[in-house]
Amino acid sequence: MNSNKQNFSRLALGTVQFGMNYGIANTKGQVSPEEISKILKFCETANIKTLDTAVGYGESEKYLGNFGVQKFEIITKLPAYPKNCKDLTKWVSETINGSMSRLNVSYLDGVLFHVPSQLLDENGILLYKGLRELKNSGKIGKIGISVYEPNDLEKILNQYKFDIVQLPFNILDRRFEQTNWLKKLKAQGIEIHVRSVFLQGLLLMKSEDRPKYFLKWNELLKSYDFWLNDNKISPIKACLSHVLANSEIDKIVFGVDSLLNLKEITSSIDSNFQVGPEYLCTNDREIINPALWPKP
Numbered sequence: 208m209n210s211n212k213q214n215f216s217r218l219a220l221g222t223v224q225f226g227m228n229y230g231i232a233n234t235k236g237q238v239s240p241e242e243i244s245k246i247l248k249f250c251e252t253a254n255i256k257t258l259d260t261a262v263g264y265g266e267s268e269k270y271l272g273n274f275g276v277q278k279f280e281i282i283t284k285l286p287a288y289p290k291n292c293k294d295l296t297k298w299v300s301e302t303i304n305g306s307m308s309r310l311n312v313s314y315l316d317g318v319l320f321h322v323p324s325q326l327l328d329e330n331g332i333l334l335y336k337g338l339r340e341l342k343n344s345g346k347i348g349k350i351g352i353s354v355y356e357p358n359d360l361e362k363i364l365n366q367y368k369f370d371i372v373q374l375p376f377n378i379l380d381r382r383f384e385q386t387n388w389l390k391k392l393k394a395q396g397i398e399i400h401v402r403s404v405f406l407q408g409l410l411l412m413k414s415e416d417r418p419k420y421f422l423k424w425n426e427l428l429k430s431y432d433f434w435l436n437d438n439k440i441s442p443i444k445a446c447l448s449h450v451l452a453n454s455e456i457d458k459i460v461f462g463v464d465s466l467l468n469l470k471e472i473t474s475s476i477d478s479n480f481q482v483g484p485e486y487l488c489t490n491d492r493e494i495i496n497p498a499l500w501p502k503p
């Protein structure tokens with residue numbers, strides 16, 4: 208139980224499902240306030256202390272604030288700045304104040320740039336300074352970026368200093384490991400948070416339930432099913448165990464649609480970690496980047 212509690216402390220609950228109707232595996236739509244309350248209460252008792260949200264996740268911040276999340280460590284994300292913005296530093300400060308007010312907290316453990324490519328445009332430095340000032344004033348603990356591709360990192364990290372990088376990582380998608388980024392980030396003292404461990408639930412679905420779009424990767428997904436079967440491991444355990452096995456990863460952001468999903472997750476974790484085989488890795492963005500999937 209103790210080592211499990213330690214493992215649970217590496218888990219961070221992703222809350223996009225609380226704020227909008229989202230996900231190919233989600234059959235029930237936006238999670239209801241009653242279910243959100245059950246999920247958060249369970250997290251409190253299970254030592255899952257970190258919540259990941261974003262201004263861009265619809266009503267997510269508001270529902271978290273309504274529940275009362277002062278006891279959690281909160282990470283939110285700053286959206287893209289509006290094109291006609293005259294005073295970026297003021298906009299950053301007002302946007303963060305808006306998040307704090309919706310979340311009903313006076314301190315944020317982390318704020319990530321949700322569209323870090325904007326840091327490379329002519330106003331990027333002002334954007335960064337805005338968040339940096341809030342960190343210096345003690346309103347924010349850590350600042351960071353949420354990225355999609357290994358290529359996004361090089362230029363940004365050459366120009367700016369961050370405490371956290373959030374990136375996608377799962378059994379099919381090991382690009383940040385293979386390009387050595389996990390090691391490079393660790394060497395720079397940067398915390399690594401990963402998301403998409405279940406690839407929006409695709410890696411947990413029975414083959415017959417996968418949407419037709421994924422037929423193109425039938426061979427790859429069949430190999431995944433065979434590997435699970437050969438190793439007598441459930442998909443949920445395989446996905447979690449694969450990320451937990453990587454000691455460079457500090458936090459694992461995962462999403463759930465129900466308390467049942469969450470209970471399945473916590474009961475699947477033990478201390479026997481197993482890395483997925485390399486033949487399941489792919490660089491094909493059309494399967495590993497859910498933003499490129501057709502909208503349901």
Ligand SMILES: NC(=O)c1ccc[n+]([C@@H]2O[C@H](COP(=O)([O-])OP(=O)(O)OC[C@H]3O[C@@H](n4cnc5c(N)ncnc54)[C@H](OP(=O)(O)O)[C@@H]3O)[C@@H](O)[C@H]2O)c1
Nearest residue numbers: 223230232233403404405406407408461462463468497498
């Ligand atoms: N037993 C089960 O069946 C079971 C158990 C657990 C979970 N699940 C399923 O797994 C899902 C969670 O999968 P996961 O943890 O691997 O997370 P995921 O859905 O792959 O990744 C979550 C990330 O996707 C991005 N995102 C948000 N809105 C989006 C949108 N509209 N389009 C594309 N991407 C968007 C967000 O990152 P950015 O904000 O950075 O874009 C978010 O943090 C749950 O919703 C549930 O359906 C099923």
